[in-house]
Amino acid sequence: MNHSTIMETRALRSQIEGIATLPTIPSVLRTILRVIEDPKISLKEIGSFISSDPVLASRVLKVVNSPIYGFSGRIASVNQALLLLGLNVVRGMLFGVSVFEVMEKSMEGLWAHSLGCAVTARIIAQKKGVEEPEEVSVAALLHDIGKVALHLKFPEEYAEVLARAEAEELFITVAEERHFSVHHARPGAWIAEKWNFPKNLVEMIGYHHQPQLARNVPVQTAIVHLSDIIIRARGFGFAGDRFVPPVQPAAWELLNLSDEEMKSILGEIDEGLVRAEDFLQFDE
Amino acid sequence: MARFPVADLTPGMRLSRAVHTDSGMVLIGEGTELTEAHINRLRTMDIESVQVELERRPDKTREEMLAELDERFRKSLDSVYMKRLKKIFVEHIDESFNNNGNPGAAQSD
Ligand SMILES: [Fe+2]
Ligand SMILES: [Fe+2]
16 A cells, blocks of 8 residues: 555545544434443433434334344343343444344445344344344444444545446445545544444454454454355345455455355345345335 | 235334324335334234334345355455355355245245
């Protein structure tokens, strides 16, 4: 990277980090961000905050009972959700449920892509015996948040990038790099860091296209990476381009799934996605 | 579009066809997004199922699915891993057609 690119990237970063103050972010998200940003907030306080807003509470229950987590239909209260999933997961999830409108506005189909990726990641994480599969689900739900950030900050330019990707049959990451000199994973990590997301989550978001660079949670990052590829290959949702990007060999080797395991994963994804269908749109 | 049991409706689902009373009056119009109140009303009536829009994968033939798969993988088949992943997908599609003839056809009209 030459000097001017570093300067450019630095400028881009500070612009992206300023996004919390954008008026286009729904008010509920702004409130949530205030809650998320406070590292000292307790589970109980979050619980009562969520429960005090019926729309938010019903969304949270809908999410925790969705195929993203695999507890389907068994969680009846916000407090139970918090106990089962833990604070970090719920923080990420709150963010996920509140950005879905923005996600859908940034890119039609991005919500479905993210949701499908979360379902896939949970299934693979369970198969691999990862300790906190919910954390991987949340990372997968938010992995493309950088696309939302770029869209929010640079709506016209990002629309051009998308049009370019379509016209020239480029991977979205390549089209983004040509314009911004970085692709969405870095802005995604910047914003996740800025909003005090747990560092594992930041790593998974930041390296979901280069999982071989992950230091703290390499297996989890490889899972998010592979899930993104599988869900595109499955043709579910839209992530900004029409083509499946190649998997990183190191990630594939690290996960080391047999053909039979892969097939059983695909079967479970089909089931999970059928149940996710009525979840693609939220009611107010 | 699919017939959906009234018992399983959830708020936010959208009617793809109006619901009528026995006398033929429109009870809830086509395109209505169902609320809790609508659903409760339907449940107290003698209506078993209604037509709702479901975001489901359009039923496709095996050939259509495979052609789309080819297209999606077009730019990554240099990779041996992607060749293998694609092959797994092809087998998965084949198996789903062998098992139920037409995947996703169960609930649609
Ligand atoms: Fe991505
Ligand atoms: Fe993605």
